[in-house]
Amino acid sequence: MTIGLNHFLCVSMALFVIGLVGLMTNRRHLIRSLLALEVLLLSVHILFVSFSAFLGHIHGQVITLFVLAVAAAEAAIGLALLVVFFRRRQGVHVDQMSEMKG
Amino acid sequence: MGIDVLFYMLALGTIGCAFAALFMPQVVHGILFLIGAFFNASGLFLLLGAEFLAFVLIMVYVGAVALLFLFVIMTLDSKTSPILSVPFYKKPSVYVGVLLLMEMTVFLTVQGREATLTFSSLADGTNNIQANNIQALGEVLYTHYFFPFQLVGVILLTALVSAIALIGGAKNKSKQQDMKHQRDVSATRRLTLKNPPLGKGIV
Numbered sequence: 001m002t003i004g005l006n007h008f009l010c011v012s013m014a015l016f017v018i019g020l021v022g023l024m025t026n027r028r029h030l031i032r033s034l035l036a037l038e039v040l041l042l043s044v045h046i047l048f049v050s051f052s053a054f055l056g057h058i059h060g061q062v063i064t065l066f067v068l069a070v071a072a073a074e075a076a077i078g079l080a081l082l083v084v085f086f087r088r089r090q091g092v093h094v095d096q097m098s099e100m101k102g
Numbered sequence: 103m104g105i106d107v108l109f110y111m112l113a114l115g116t117i118g119c120a121f122a123a124l125f126m127p128q129v130v131h132g133i134l135f136l137i138g139a140f141f142n143a144s145g146l147f148l149l150l151g152a153e154f155l156a157f158v159l160i161m162v163y164v165g166a167v168a169l170l171f172l173f174v175i176m177t178l179d180s181k182t183s184p185i186l187s188v189p190f191y192k193k194p195s196v197y198v199g200v201l202l203l204m205e206m207t208v209f210l211t212v213q214g215r216e217a218t219l220t221f222s223s224l225a226d227g228t229n230n231i232q233a234n235n236i237q238a239l240g241e242v243l244y245t246h247y248f249f250p251f252q253l254v255g256v257i258l259l260t261a262l263v264s265a266i267a268l269i270g271g272a273k274n275k276s277k278q279q280d281m282k283h284q285r286d287v288s289a290t291r292r293l294t295l296k297n298p299p300l301g302k303g304i305v
Contacts, residue, residue: 001105002107003149004168005151006210007109007113008150008211010113010115011116011117011146012167012208012243013203013207014117014203015116015117015120016206017199017202017203017206018120018121018124018199019124019145020198021124021193021195021196021198022124022125023191024193024195024198024199025123025124025125025193025195025196026197027155027294029129029250031129031171031174031175031178032124032132034171035124035129035132035136035171035289036122036124036134036198038136038138038163038167039120039123039124039139042120042139042140042142042143045143045155045159046116046143046146046147047157049146049147049152050150051153052209053150053151054154058238058239058242059234059242061152061154061155061239062219062239062242062243062247064155064240065153065155065158065243066160066247066250066254068155068158068159068187069162069254069257070254070257071167072162072166072167072258072261073257073258073260074261075170075171076170076261076262076265077120077261077264077268078247079170079171079174079265080265080268080269081262081268082174082178083174083177083178083268084268084269086178086206088112098161
């Protein structure tokens with residue numbers, strides 16, 4: 001049995017589910033949430049590249065390149081926000097983010 | 103056959119490393135497994151013929167993003183926290199995940215029959231991806247996608263400026279020259295004349 005598009009889609013699907021469950025389970029911990037976001041983005045990358053390869057269009061890979069850059073920017077800003085939050089509260093738990101409450 | 107075995111190894115490595123990255127008790131170990139997941143995924147990209155993206159994935163994620171995560175974790179010194187304080191069957195997210203997995207599996211198996219594409223389109227050159235992946239990517243990127251390409255540069259610059267402003271710009275510790283303060287100084291504030299008596303110092 002040769003490797004088809006469905007195999008790559010299965011890998012992407014499994015990664016997406018793992019990332020989503022990780023995001024929901026580790027909701028309290030900000031660093032883990034960012035890690036789960038990276039895994040979700042990796043699944044999207046695999047999806048784009050596999051469709052690009054199997055449909056024969058290079059455009060999927062260009063979009064992946066853009067998503068890669070935006071993901072790097074997102075990680076940098078997210079971690080900077082994390083550092084600022086840690087300086088204020090001495091912890092990275094989302095439970096403590098209750099300043100805006102009612 | 104060799105390609106099949108390679109694919110299964112890389113796929114299992116990616117999925118296993120991604121799972122371990124999110125559910126290890128120590129976050130540092132999780133980042134190590136995230137790096138492993140990215141390496142395996144770049145192997146998958148190589149299988150798909152996207153060489154440039156495979157190496158860019160390693161360079162950007164392993165070289166920059168994972169390192170950034172490591173720096174932040176080492177700086178913050180966050181304590182180890184148990185991931186699952188309640189047993190996993192009491193977590194609603196696990197049920198959502200299982201449900202989503204089942205849905206996607208059903209969707210893939212139902213839809214997959216008529217929409218199956220094979221690797222052969224890569225090999226015999228019937229597609230419009232050229233043999234040289236980087237050249238093909240660059241020809242599209244610098245012509246058709248030129249404006250989005252520039253926009254991505256602006257996004258990265260914004261991220262750079264905002265990250266520096268968030269972390270370093272809060273308090274000003276740098277030594278700077280204050281011109282007005284310097285100009286307004288009078289001699290009496292800087293210089294006092296003393297006349298010490300003989301044999302004693304200035305107390």
